[in-house]
Amino acid sequence: RKAAQSLENVQTITWICVSSRVHTTDFPGNYPGFQDGWDMKTFQKNFRIDVVHLDENNIEFDMVGIDAAIANAFRRILLAEVPTMAIEKVFIYNNTSIVQDEVLAHRLGLVPIKADPRLFEYKNIEQEASEIDTIQLQLKIKCSRNPRASKESSDPRELYLNHIVYSKDINWVPLGNQADVFADSRIGAVHDDIVIAQLRPGQELDVVMHCVKGIGKDHAKFSPVATASYRLLPDITLMEQVEGEKAERLKRCFSRGVIDLEDVRGKKVAKVVNSRLDTCSREVLRHKDLKNLVKLGRVRDHFIFTIESTGSLPADVLMQEAIKVLMAKCQMLLNELSSAGTQ
Amino acid sequence: MAGDGEKKPKLEMVQADGAQEDCVTFVMHDEDHTLGNSLRYMIMKNPDVDFCGYTITHPSESKINFRIQTRGGVPAVEPLQKGLSDLHQVCQHVLNTFQAKVNEYKEREEKPME
Numbered sequence: 024r025k026a027a028q029s030l031e032n033v034q035t036i037t038w039i040c041v042s043s044r045v046h047t048t049d050f051p052g053n054y055p056g057f058q059d060g061w062d063m064k065t066f067q068k069n070f071r072i073d074v075v076h077l078d079e080n081n082i083e084f085d086m087v088g089i090d091a092a093i094a095n096a097f098r099r100i101l102l103a104e105v106p107t108m109a110i111e112k113v114f115i116y117n118n119t120s121i122v123q124d125e126v127l128a129h130r131l132g133l134v135p136i137k138a139d140p141r142l143f144e145y146k147n148i149e150q151e152a153s154e155i156d157t158i159q160l161q162l163k164i165k166c167s168r169n170p171r172a173s174k175e176s177s178d179p180r181e182l183y184l185n186h187i188v189y190s191k192d193i194n195w196v197p198l199g200n201q202a203d204v205f206a207d208s209r210i211g212a213v214h215d216d217i218v219i220a221q222l223r224p225g226q227e228l229d230v231v232m233h234c235v236k237g238i239g240k241d242h243a244k245f246s247p248v249a250t251a252s253y254r255l256l257p258d259i260t261l262m263e264q265v266e267g268e269k270a271e272r273l274k275r276c277f278s279r280g281v282i283d284l285e286d287v288r289g290k291k292v293a294k295v296v297n298s299r300l301d302t303c304s305r306e307v308l309r310h311k312d313l314k315n316l317v318k319l320g321r322v323r324d325h326f327i328f329t330i331e332s333t334g335s336l337p338a339d340v341l342m343q344e345a346i347k348v349l350m351a352k353c354q355m356l357l358n359e360l361s362s363a364g365t366q
Numbered sequence: 367m368a369g370d371g372e373k374k375p376k377l378e379m380v381q382a383d384g385a386q387e388d389c390v391t392f393v394m395h396d397e398d399h400t401l402g403n404s405l406r407y408m409i410m411k412n413p414d415v416d417f418c419g420y421t422i423t424h425p426s427e428s429k430i431n432f433r434i435q436t437r438g439g440v441p442a443v444e445p446l447q448k449g450l451s452d453l454h455q456v457c458q459h460v461l462n463t464f465q466a467k468v469n470e471y472k473e474r475e476e477k478p479m480e
Contacts, residue, residue, distance in 0.1 A: 051413040061411035061452055063459075072463050074471040084467070086460075092407035093456065099400040339468045346461045352401050353454040356394070359377045360447055 047090055047323070075327075082338035085256075086326045094253060094326045100345040101251035103239040106145075107335050108138040108158060110232045110244075117229035120188075122220040127230070130220070131162075132244045134190050135213040135333040136234050140247075141344075142204075146235045154199030158210060158234040161194050166222035186222050191215035193232075213334030247341055249331040256325035257301045260318040265293040269313065276307040299327070380431075390442035392432040398422060402430045408456070409449035414440045 049059040069088035076083040086094060113128040120127070138158055146156035166185045179186050190212035197205070220228065239246035259281065265273050270293035274282045280300045284291040308314045332338040378393040394401070402420040409418045417435035434442040 047407070050410045059411070060413045061408065063452070063455060066456065067459055070459065070463065072460075072467045074467050077468065077471050077475075082468075084464075089456075089460070090407050092403040093453075093460075096400045096404040099398075104400070339464075342464060343461060346457050346464070349401075349404070350454055350457045350461075352397075353405075353450045353457070356377060356401075357447065357450050357454070360443065360450075363377065363379075364443070 047092075077339060079337055080332045080334060081330070082342065083327070083329050084342075086253075086328060088324055089326070090324065091326075094328075096349055097342070097345050098251055098253055098328075100348045101248050101330060101341060102246055104348050105247050105341055105344045106140045106236050106238050107245050107247045107333075108136045108140050108143060108234045108236055109242075110134065110136065110160065111235045111237070112233040114231040114233075115229075116231065117227055119226045120220050120222050120228055121226070127220060127228075131230070131232055132242070134193070134217055134219070135335055136160075136211070137208075137213045137335055138205075138210050138234070139208075139336065140236050143236045145237075152198070152233050154201050156235060157198060158201075159196040159198050160211070160232040160234065161196050162188070162192055162219075162228055162230045162232065163194075164188055164192050164222070165227035166224050168224045183222075183224055187218055188220040188222060188228060189215060190217035190219060192219075196231075247333060247335055249333050251328070251330045251341075253326040253328045255321040255323065256327060257298045257303055258320040258322050259295045259298045259301065260320070261293060261295060262316055262318060265316055266290045269293075269316075272310070273307065273313055273316065276310065276313065278302050278304070386439070387441040387443070388436040388439060390434055392434070392446065393429055394432055395429045397430050398428060402432065404453060405432070405449055408453045409434060409445050411452075412445045412448060414438060415445050418445070 048054075049057070051058070051060045053059065066088065071085075071087050073085040073087075074082065075085065110131045113131055115124050115128070118124055118127060122130075136158065143158075144156045146152070150156075152159070164185050166183055169182055169184050172182045176182060185192075193212050195210045201210075222228070237245035259277070266287075267290060270284055270291050273293050274284060278301050280297055281295065282293050283296040285294050286292075303319070305319065307317055307319070328342075330338045330341060332341055336344070376395055378395075380391045380393060381387075381389070399422070402422070406418055406420050409415055414436050415434060416437040417433065420430050420432040422430050432446075434445055436442055436445060
């Protein structure tokens with residue numbers, strides 16, 4: 024039974040500084056006597072998701088009981104394969120500002136656009152822009168001198184009108200039936216206060232932009248997340264009872280709230296309360312007398328995901344779309360296989 | 367993906383001459399570690415599979431060589447199909463669980479406001 028217990032630890036916990044056994048090893052035939060084949064029921068029994076925090080643009084949730092290969096697939100898809108709308112073509116009718124045309128076009132492409140990409144199709148390169156695959160935006164702004172400014176002021180905010188071009192100056196020009204379809208949703212830039220260019224009196228910008236649907240793999244401007252990442256739940260085990268002054272020092276080696284001091288028969292004994300709060304600085308390993316008292320590791324199948332959206336879609340919707348993308352990939356290959364089989 | 371002019375084969379099979387159906391290398395176009403590693407994990411869980419691995423032939427080309435060797439005379443296409451449908455089921459379960467938990471969280475958040 025002791026062998027089975029230590030085997031269990033090998034399978035679920037990756038120890039830090041002992042070995043780098045990060046890969047899953049529970050494949051059929053690897054450990055004699057263990058049935059490690061794929062079983063959907065066991066997976067469903069052990070799998071759970073706990074949402075820790077959710078608001079419009081951020082979500083933090085735990086995914087427990089899944090393998091790193093699949094969790095990583097979700098992370099990669101969130102970064103690179105969930106589609107968004109972004110400015111692709113910039114038609115510059117007039118640009119007398121100090122910002123070069125290509126730099127301006129590059130900056131406009133990076134502005135996040137608030138439009139649901141699921142309501143649009145991918146644009147075919149050969150076809151003209153149509154209402155089903157393009158959003159047309161316009162930026163028309165001219166800087167002029169403020170006639171009401173006082174003689175002595177040197178503040179550009181007082182001297183000039185429209186001297187900074189913000190993303191709120193980008194206006195939506197509905198194509199075709201878009202005015203009816205998107206009557207209640209405000210299509211435009213997600214944030215109003217992104218600085219695009221600076222102007223001085225006499226300079227103007229007259230630009231028409233076409234947004235299309237794309238994925239992050241093609242260009243990073245299409246990535247729907249500010250970032251999407253996961254970390255593994257830290258696992259801290261105390262090998263022996265630590266009490267008194269040592270316990271105090273042990274507590275200070277970890278982030279606040281990880282280790283608490285309990286009162287046991289008059290003595291203060293250290294206890295691991297919440298390993299999730301630990302930032303894994305490994306400070307305890309720097310102290311000769313403390314480093315053998317703890318074993319630091321990570322729980323191999325407990326992923327703490329953090330997804331921050333740029334605003335086009337809410338963070339929880341992004342995760343759902345990522346899962347659907349992976350399902351679509353599997354389905355596409357399955358269809359290929361079955362059509363190749365019937366040939 | 368978006369705006370592809372010509373149709374490329376998504377999946378090709380390469381077999382050594384004279385070998386039976388149980389050792390096959392699949393060439394998957396427009397794929398990378400995202401599908402490769404997760405599919406490899408699902409197929410390795412199949413007890414019929416002797417060997418399963420994938421490589422990205424060159425980082426500039428987006429295609430993977432996915433090799434499956436089976437034991438017991440099972441044609442290599444079978445574990446691939448099973449792996450794909452298992453992965454599909456896993457994603458479906460994850461999606462259902464995720465949606466349920468998110469709705470639960472949203473309902474819990476609304477309660478204190480009442």
